[in-house]
Amino acid sequence: MNRCIIIGAGEFSEKQIIKTDEDFLIVCDGGYNNYLKLDNCDKLSIDLLIGDFDSFDIEKIDNKNIKKIVKLNPIKDDTDVVDAVKYGLEMGYNEFCLYGCLGGRLEHSIANIQILAYIKDNNANGYIIDESKRIIILKDEEISLTGNGYISIFALSGKVSGVTLKNLKYELNNATLSNSFPLGIDNEFIDKPAFIKVKKGKLLVIYTVE
Numbered sequence: 001m002n003r004c005i006i007i008g009a010g011e012f013s014e015k016q017i018i019k020t021d022e023d024f025l026i027v028c029d030g031g032y033n034n035y036l037k038l039d040n041c042d043k044l045s046i047d048l049l050i051g052d053f054d055s056f057d058i059e060k061i062d063n064k065n066i067k068k069i070v071k072l073n074p075i076k077d078d079t080d081v082v083d084a085v086k087y088g089l090e091m092g093y094n095e096f097c098l099y100g101c102l103g104g105r106l107e108h109s110i111a112n113i114q115i116l117a118y119i120k121d122n123n124a125n126g127y128i129i130d131e132s133k134r135i136i137i138l139k140d141e142e143i144s145l146t147g148n149g150y151i152s153i154f155a156l157s158g159k160v161s162g163v164t165l166k167n168l169k170y171e172l173n174n175a176t177l178s179n180s181f182p183l184g185i186d187n188e189f190i191d192k193p194a195f196i197k198v199k200k201g202k203l204l205v206i207y208t209v210e
Contacts, residue, residue, distance in 0.1 A: 162199020
């Protein structure tokens with residue numbers, strides 16, 4: 001299966017989102033306003049519109065591009081984005097692209113970063129996409145990244161061990177990072193794909209792309 005694309009209600013600068021026939025698009029509550037900002041929204045079908053709809057009247061929506069609507073109880077523990085991710089995981093998707101999941105209230109941005117950890121713990125990969133910024137979480141793995149500009153890493157686990165960085169301005173070899181000290185902020189890409197390895201723990205990676 002391909003990607004599960006989720007649009008939240010945070011800051012949003014996308015002009016278009018490309019969706020293949022295998023992709024599944026979930027729009028969360030106020031994220032519907034972000035969906036309407038897309039130049040190609042009239043051609044972009046929503047597979048699921050989900051939320052408690054406390055920010056607008058769902059009954060007034062007349063959009064033939066919406067395949068399914070799920071109205072949630074406003075008294076709940078999970079955020080709308082969490083419910084969207086759970087839905088995608090239940091359908092078997094293992095790649096999640098989250099738009100409109102930063103900005104606005106700080107607590108929601110932090111919650112959405114934690115959702116990336118939840119996705120990773122469920123053996124899937126998640127990306128928060130915001131203008132030229134990408135946010136991912138690595139867990140006991142290695143990856144090669146191509147970017148432009150800055151890249152920062154943060155320990156999400158109490159300690160993250162065996163952290164190796166290559167092909168960046170500042171390199172590390174088998175280092176241990178702590179979530180109480182920001183050692184990995186503002187590194188820089190050079191002219192090669194960056195290599196990042198984590199032996200044990202969760203590492204938050206924030207980087208810019210062209």
